[in-house]
Amino acid sequence: MSDTVPADNLARELLTAAGLAPSGDEVAFFEMMYPILRSRADTIYTVEQGFEA
Amino acid sequence: MSDYPLTIAEAGAALRAHQLSSVELTEETFARADRLDAQLGTYLFRCDESALAAAAQADEDFRLGKDRGPLQGIPLAVKDILSTADCPTTAQSLVLDPAWGQRGDATVVARLRHAGAVLTGKTSTMEFAIGLPDPTQPFPVPRNPWLTTAWAGGSSSGTANGVAAGIFFGGVGTDTGGSIRMPSALCGVTGLKPTWGRVPKSGCVPLASTLDHVGPIARTARDCALMLNAMAGFDPSDDCSADVVVPDYTKALTGSVKGLRIGVERDHHSRAPLVDPSAAACLEAAIDTLAKAGAEVVEVSMSLWDPVNEATIITTFAEAFTYHQANLQRRWADYGVYTRAMVTTGAFYSAVDYVQSQRVRRAGRREVLDLLQSVDVIVGLTAGAGAPPVAGLDFTTALTLPVFTAVWNGLGFPTMSVPIGFTDAGLPVGMQVSAGPWDEARVLAFGDAYQHITDWHRAVPSVAVE
Numbered sequence: 001m002s003d004t005v006p007a008d009n010l011a012r013e014l015l016t017a018a019g020l021a022p023s024g025d026e027v028a029f030f031e032m033m034y035p036i037l038r039s040r041a042d043t044i045y046t047v048e049q050g051f052e053a
Numbered sequence: 054m055s056d057y058p059l060t061i062a063e064a065g066a067a068l069r070a071h072q073l074s075s076v077e078l079t080e081e082t083f084a085r086a087d088r089l090d091a092q093l094g095t096y097l098f099r100c101d102e103s104a105l106a107a108a109a110q111a112d113e114d115f116r117l118g119k120d121r122g123p124l125q126g127i128p129l130a131v132k133d134i135l136s137t138a139d140c141p142t143t144a145q146s147l148v149l150d151p152a153w154g155q156r157g158d159a160t161v162v163a164r165l166r167h168a169g170a171v172l173t174g175k176t177s178t179m180e181f182a183i184g185l186p187d188p189t190q191p192f193p194v195p196r197n198p199w200l201t202t203a204w205a206g207g208s209s210s211g212t213a214n215g216v217a218a219g220i221f222f223g224g225v226g227t228d229t230g231g232s233i234r235m236p237s238a239l240c241g242v243t244g245l246k247p248t249w250g251r252v253p254k255s256g257c258v259p260l261a262s263t264l265d266h267v268g269p270i271a272r273t274a275r276d277c278a279l280m281l282n283a284m285a286g287f288d289p290s291d292d293c294s295a296d297v298v299v300p301d302y303t304k305a306l307t308g309s310v311k312g313l314r315i316g317v318e319r320d321h322h323s324r325a326p327l328v329d330p331s332a333a334a335c336l337e338a339a340i341d342t343l344a345k346a347g348a349e350v351v352e353v354s355m356s357l358w359d360p361v362n363e364a365t366i367i368t369t370f371a372e373a374f375t376y377h378q379a380n381l382q383r384r385w386a387d388y389g390v391y392t393r394a395m396v397t398t399g400a401f402y403s404a405v406d407y408v409q410s411q412r413v414r415r416a417g418r419r420e421v422l423d424l425l426q427s428v429d430v431i432v433g434l435t436a437g438a439g440a441p442p443v444a445g446l447d448f449t450t451a452l453t454l455p456v457f458t459a460v461w462n463g464l465g466f467p468t469m470s471v472p473i474g475f476t477d478a479g480l481p482v483g484m485q486v487s488a489g490p491w492d493e494a495r496v497l498a499f500g501d502a503y504q505h506i507t508d509w510h511r512a513v514p515s516v517a518v519e
Contacts (some may be wrong), residue, residue: 011401018374018400019382022393029394029448030401037401043363044406044413 009034057081059511061222061276065123068115075108075115075126079171082128086173086220089516092201094193095215096130099174103139104128107171114169123279125169130224132209133175134182135159135267136256144258145192146180147387148380159256160291161225161267161284168283173221176211182232182260183208183373184391185446194443197240198514199480203440206236212270213240218517223271223280229260230369231435231458233268234470238435238483241472241512243500244270245277248490249465250295252281253288261372262293263411264365264462273510274471274500278302281493297491305494306501311347313499315340316428318353325455328437335474335482336434339503346506353424353431358460361417364410365463371407374399394448414463421464425489430499432486433457435470439480458485467493471500472509481512 011034012027022030056072058064067073083101090096111126136142142154158166166172177195179185186194186204195210197203198218205214209226213236216224226233228246237244245268252267259265269280282303287296317340322328344350355361373396374381381393388396424431437455461468467490470483488495504510 014400015397018378018397020397020400021385022397026394030397033398033448034401037398040363041367041402041406043360044367044409047357047360047413047416 060272061127061279064127064222068126075111079104079108079128082221089218093214093218094177094195095211095220096174097133097177098140100139104171104173111169121169124283127170128173128221129170130173130176130215130221131162132178132212132226134178134227134258135162137162140175144181145178148384160253160288164283176215178210179208180389180392182227183395184389185451187389187391190389197440198516202442204443206239208232209236213237213242216242216270216272223269223276226270228266229264230462231456233270234435234458234485235456237270237470239440241481242272243274243277243471245469247493248467250293252284253291253294255288255291259376261369264369273504274497275306278497300494302494302497305498308502308505310343310502313348314428315348315350316353316431318355318431318433320354321358321457322434322437325437327453328455329476331477332437332482336484339473339484357417357420360413361463362460364413365459367402367406367410370399371402418464430486430488432484435483435485439476439478461487466490467496469496469500471503474509
């Protein structure tokens with residue numbers, strides 16, 4: 001897993017950094033989705049490193 | 054019109070036999086649209102006037118002995134994410150600048166017109182080819198001709214449901230994670246995602262530029278071959294377009310699978326949740342049919358399926374967010390709720406995630422190229438269930454739909470969905486078939502041969518029977 005992946009739920013901070021201002025309900029949705037998406041993204045780091053020439 | 058042809062090939066033969074004219078054919082397709090579009094949500098815009106003018110020109114050309122090929126005089130439609138000179142282009146969004154579509158015909162649209170096709174209008178999609186049907190937006194919700202309470206699939210929704218209902222004979226779709234193949238499977242028609250770079254994207258509103266493909270949807274593999282002959286080929290105005298020789302795809306259509314080595318990939322659908330056993334049974338029946346017709350069937354496995362699938366999802370959202378970020382900042386409320394939710398998740402991935410995703414995609418390509426040393430094609434289910442109901446579709450349910458298409462976008466290899474039967478609920482099921490880069494001919498030949506020994510592709514939904 002990449003050491004750049006935040007351990008905590010940083011959805012709200014990432015939305016702010018991206019210049020976005022969703023409604024409160026939508027922020028709650030993104031906070032719910034964030035750990036799910038991050039967990040799924042771990043899959044790409046299961047591929048053996050060093051596979052590129 | 055009781056002798057109305059079903060396919061591009063049949064319609065072309067009827068035109069050349071003077072059994073009907075292109076104007077008659079086009080008027081009949083518009084009459085069908087008049088009758089069915091309110092139920093199906095196929096069109097965003099119709100181009101009756103320019104289409105009938107093109108049809109009259111096709112008839113005049115036939116009369117003068119001028120034949121521009123198999124698409125001359127054939128009514129086709131275009132997903133409203135490609136620009137056209139005679140219709141607005143919206144990407145089914147309130148956000149897209151209307152000036153975007155004022156650039157004239159996209160390259161593929163121009164090529165189809167040059168081939169004599171009659172372009173009838175612009176078909177429905179999801180906003181910017183992502184998201185879900187959104188009844189809060191001022192656009193039609195595309196429905197399935199086999200069950201109008203069900204979704205047509207997406208995002209080339211109107212192109213697929215229009216072909217299934219006989220509203221036109223074929224159409225142009227785009228496919229970033231399955232948007233040609235998934236609606237084709239759910240509507241019971243044939244749809245081809247070519248090799249990435251094979252068909253130019255100039256004039257196509259981007260979703261994810263390293264994953265976007267433009268391709269044909271039609272009733273048969275042969276019809277897809279006829280369309281691809283006109284659509285494929287290098288275009289210097291598209292940075293992603295490849296300068297690779299385009300064969301005549303119809304020459305590959307031998308009608309036989311004898312001796313063909315078919316790799317069946319079951320891992321992904323056999324362990325995926327929510328797969329309908331009756332859909333999986335359709336795949337097994339199709340494989341049995343192919344084996345009886347002389348194909349050699351072997352089991353194959355793609356160990357990098359899951360990481361490549363996830364890399365494709367990350368790439369989609371990261372590239373889409375890059376394209377939309379400025380508009381999301383300024384016009385958040387003008388986006389549909391599903392599109393802005395999905396695109397915004399691109400903000401949750403890092404540069405490292407994106408770069409690793411590209412490395413995984415390359416590793417996946419190497420693995421599948423190795424696999425294709427031992428088999429000619431790889432087949433599996435396009436989707437593991439029939440079309441879901443429109444009611445209740447949301448972000449969460451979309452994530453759980455058993456659809457197996459995105460990997461092939463990440464790899465960029467040509468992949469086609471062909472109809473292989475129906476679920477126990479009477480909804481169409483599709484099988485996707487893939488081959489190596491630039492080998493659309495092999496995919497089309499496989500689909501055509503399968504359609505020589507089956508007739509699933511000729512099934513017509515009752516809503517379309519007068």
